[in-house]
Amino acid sequence: MSLDRETVRQTALLARIRLDEDRLERMVGELNGILAWIDQLNEVDTSSVAPLASVTGHALPTRADSVTDGNDAEAVLTNAPDRVGGYFAVPKVVE
Amino acid sequence: MSDLLDLDIAGASEALDARRVSSVELTAAYLDAMEAAAGLNCFVTPTPERALEMAEASDRRRARGESGALEGIPVGIKDLFCTCSIPTSAASRILAGFVPTYESTVTANLWRNGAVLLGKLNMDEFAMGSANVNSCHGPVENPWHRTGDGAGDRLVPGGSSGGSAAAVAARIALGATGTDTGGSIRQPGSFCGIVGMKPSYGRCSRWGIIAFASSLDQAGPLTRTVRDSAMMLGAMAGHDPGDSTSADIPVPDFEAALTGDVRGLRIGVPREYRVDGMPDEIEELWTRGRDLLAQAGAELVEISLPHTRYALPAYYIIAPAEASSNLARYDGVRYGLRAGGDEPDDMYENTRGQGFGEEVVRRVLIGTYVLSQGYYDAYYLKAQRVRALIRNDFDEAFGGVDAILTPTAPSDAFAIGEHEDDPIRMYLNDVFTVPSSLAGLPAISVPAGLSVRGLPLGLQLIGRMFDEETVFRVAGVLEQAAGFAHRPSGGA
Numbered sequence: 001m002s003l004d005r006e007t008v009r010q011t012a013l014l015a016r017i018r019l020d021e022d023r024l025e026r027m028v029g030e031l032n033g034i035l036a037w038i039d040q041l042n043e044v045d046t047s048s049v050a051p052l053a054s055v056t057g058h059a060l061p062t063r064a065d066s067v068t069d070g071n072d073a074e075a076v077l078t079n080a081p082d083r084v085g086g087y088f089a090v091p092k093v094v095e
Numbered sequence: 096m097s098d099l100l101d102l103d104i105a106g107a108s109e110a111l112d113a114r115r116v117s118s119v120e121l122t123a124a125y126l127d128a129m130e131a132a133a134g135l136n137c138f139v140t141p142t143p144e145r146a147l148e149m150a151e152a153s154d155r156r157r158a159r160g161e162s163g164a165l166e167g168i169p170v171g172i173k174d175l176f177c178t179c180s181i182p183t184s185a186a187s188r189i190l191a192g193f194v195p196t197y198e199s200t201v202t203a204n205l206w207r208n209g210a211v212l213l214g215k216l217n218m219d220e221f222a223m224g225s226a227n228v229n230s231c232h233g234p235v236e237n238p239w240h241r242t243g244d245g246a247g248d249r250l251v252p253g254g255s256s257g258g259s260a261a262a263v264a265a266r267i268a269l270g271a272t273g274t275d276t277g278g279s280i281r282q283p284g285s286f287c288g289i290v291g292m293k294p295s296y297g298r299c300s301r302w303g304i305i306a307f308a309s310s311l312d313q314a315g316p317l318t319r320t321v322r323d324s325a326m327m328l329g330a331m332a333g334h335d336p337g338d339s340t341s342a343d344i345p346v347p348d349f350e351a352a353l354t355g356d357v358r359g360l361r362i363g364v365p366r367e368y369r370v371d372g373m374p375d376e377i378e379e380l381w382t383r384g385r386d387l388l389a390q391a392g393a394e395l396v397e398i399s400l401p402h403t404r405y406a407l408p409a410y411y412i413i414a415p416a417e418a419s420s421n422l423a424r425y426d427g428v429r430y431g432l433r434a435g436g437d438e439p440d441d442m443y444e445n446t447r448g449q450g451f452g453e454e455v456v457r458r459v460l461i462g463t464y465v466l467s468q469g470y471y472d473a474y475y476l477k478a479q480r481v482r483a484l485i486r487n488d489f490d491e492a493f494g495g496v497d498a499i500l501t502p503t504a505p506s507d508a509f510a511i512g513e514h515e516d517d518p519i520r521m522y523l524n525d526v527f528t529v530p531s532s533l534a535g536l537p538a539i540s541v542p543a544g545l546s547v548r549g550l551p552l553g554l555q556l557i558g559r560m561f562d563e564e565t566v567f568r569v570a571g572v573l574e575q576a577a578g579f580a581h582r583p584s585g586g587a
Contacts, residue, residue: 008460015419015463016426016440017456018448030457030518031464037519038408038474044481051479052486053310055535056297057560060339075196079430088428090439 003032099124100266100587104168104323107269111157111167118157118167121269122150122211125169128587129213129267132238135585137262139174139232140182141214149211156209163209164330171268173259174215175222176202176314177303181212185305186220186230189450190431199303200335201272201314208330213268217258220452221422222279222307225524227257228515229454237287237508238265238585242549250508250550253283253524259317260287265586270318270327274304276311277410278504278528281540281555284317285503288542288551288581290570291317292324293528295561296535297342299328300335308417309340311410311532321541321570325349328563344561352564353571358392360569363496367403368527370505377502377552380544384500384554387576388569396496400488405481406530411522412465412478413533418455419462425450457518486534493559498569501527503553507546527555537563539570542579551581 003011008028012019019027073086082089099121102110110116126143146169153167177183177195184190198206206212219229227235228251235257237250252261256273260283263271273280275293284291292315299314306312316327329349335341364385369378385395427433427446434449436442451459465474492499505526514520531538537560540553554573558566 003464007464011460011464011467013444014467015459016443016447017451017459018444019456023456027457027460031460034411034457034461034518035464038411041405041408041412041477041481044402044405044484046477046480046484049480049483051476052483053479054340055310055486055533055560056295056340056342058297058340058342061336061343063336076429078196079193081427081431081433090428091436091442093439 003028003035100128103319104165104269104326105320107168108166118150118153118211119147121167122146122169125213125267125269132265132267132586135236135238135261135265136233137217137235137258137265137267138171138214139184139186139217139258142181142212145181146211146213153209153211163207164326165205166209167211168209168269169211169213170205171213171216171259171262171271172202173218173256173272173274175218175274175305176272177305178202178212178215181215183215183305184231186218186232187450187452187455188231188432189425189446193430197303200300200337201304201331204331204333210330216262216271219255219257220455221305221418222255222274222276223418223454223458224254225278225282225521226251227254228511229452231452234511235261236511237261238583239288239508239550240584245510245548248510251286251511253286253508255279256283256317260284260289260291263287263289263317263319264583267587270316270323272314272331273317274312274314275532276308276414277532278525280315280317281528281538281553282504282524284540285551285553286508288579288583289317289319290321290324290539290541291315292328292539293532293537294328294332294563295537297340298332298537298561298563300333300338300341302335302337306421308414309421310417311414321567321574322350322353324539325353325567342561347564349563349567352567354568355572355575357388357569357572360393360498361496362388362393362395362569363398363492363499364395365398365400365403365492365499365501367400368501370526373505376546377505380552380554381502384543384573388500388573391572391576393569398492398496398499400492400530402481402484402488403530406485406533407522407526409478409481409485410529410533411461412474413482415458415462416466416475417462419459419466422455422459482533485530489534489536497565499557501555501557503527503540503555507548507550507552531557536560537566539566541570541574541577543573543577544579545581
């Protein structure tokens with residue numbers, strides 16, 4: 001499967017990464033190289049195998065539904081690039 | 096003071112116990128050495144004041160008769176672990192200015208056990224890389240140099256925990272934390288001639304470690320000896336409700352597993368690890384490792400792990416897919432870099448375009464693509480099915496053997512700048528380490544010999560899930576038998 005320039009541009013948009021034309025061009029070549037190499041997986045018959053998502057073999061734990069942390073707005077906001085009062089600030093959304 | 100730096104963790108602990116040295120003296124010796132070896136670019140945020148405060152506190156505890164497992168031992172921390180009130184960058188421009196307000200569980204465990212923080216260590220951006228050349232702080236230099244041709248070349252330390260490995264090898268840290276997603280502790284361990292241990296997935300909490308690929312990421316120690324590795328892992332590991340995948344099982348006394356006796360153990364040698372184009376010297380090192388373990392009384396058994404060659408391509412779907420999801424949080428809103436933009440979408444795109452380096456962009460795009468509509472089954476689920484087959488291979492092999500012996504990496508350290516324009520060539524560094532990562536198994540790299548260019552080479556031992564003890568036991572015997580006593584020409 002080969003990626004054209006438009007598909008890479010669309011993927012970069014989905015990933016919210018701005019790429020200038022030079023960088024986009026380079027990525028088209030590199031991503032195609034990587035995907036062509038990955039395609040060797042098609043040699044493997046996986047028709048009777050379930051996907052493996054977790055290796056520990058442990059069930060996910062549960063706990064009481066109670067508050068264990070939080071109520072610390074100042075710590076949460078302390079690294080904000082921009083804030084107004086007790087809120088994160090972002091560029092204006094124009095609808 | 097150089098004799099102080101020659102002590103390993105076990106030796107320094109003895110000297111501290113016997114009051115032959117204080118933690119302040121030991122820490123000060125390391126701080127001096129760090130400054131002298133600053134050219135290696137290992138430490139991105141040295142913390143000398145914090146180090147001396149912690150060392151003084153440790154000496155006071157010791158005077159009161161309180162002593163943790165790593166009491167007074169100065170260590171470095173990979174800059175992927177969040178450290179409260181100390182900048183944490185993941186070696187990325189996108190985390191510029193980020194100062195965590197909380198402490199990772201692994202580092203909190205180390206401090207509770209008495210360890211002293213020397214500073215934060217360089218790495219590949221978001222732990223993506225095998226040469227520590229993908230860092231916003233610049234490349235790390237390996238303290239080892241080639242003999243003969245290319246003696247003046249600056250070599251990579253491996254990656255992604257390259258600053259950690261180079262610092263321990265250069266004797267500017269007694270031990271260091273690393274993280275390993277596909278080989279990022281073991282491969283730099285091999286390149287720098289030290290011991291690198293990736294424990295079983297779930298042994299160490301991932302809480303407070305900046306995420307790369309969550310189903311694979313594990314923390315582990317980089318140390319000069321196997322005993323040090325056992326001591327340090329014991330001080331890092333343990334169940335943590337903050338990480339739902341952290342294993343709720345007791346942490347064994349890893350040091351007690353170093354019995355020095357492998358008689359009767361069966362060690363598997365997988366025929367599929369003889370890959371095309373593998374240098375003769377790697378094959379010879381592997382053969383020597385087999386001979387040493389056989390002479391020590393282990394039984395060497397040829398085994399088959401038939402899906403080995405598909406591990407790396409499966410990894411390069413799974414890891415980027417998880418990374419693209421994990422790295423979605425860097426949006427310029429809550430922490431780190433923000434680039435300008437008229438609307439939020441512009442701001443996100445500009446921030447991420449400027450903040451992420453080339454390899455991170457490459458992997459986020461691969462991950463976004465393989466998870467996108469219409470490709471999820473063909474790529475992501477396919478890779479997870481192959482992952483199941485790789486795990487099955489190991490399960491079957493461990494029906495007949497107690498541990499598996501392989502080379503750690505397919506080459507010795509290469510020069511800074513080499514292979515940089517060829518991503519796949521770079522990915523092949525992890526050909527021997529990725530399969531056990533996909534299976535979640537504990538694996539260690541032990542320095543076992545020198546290449547013809549005079550550079551260290553490691554051998555890898557892989558164990559059953561949560562059986563770090565057998566891994567340490569065999570590694571201790573291999574280390575002793577190999578007798579690797581070489582030292583790098585750079586560093587302290």
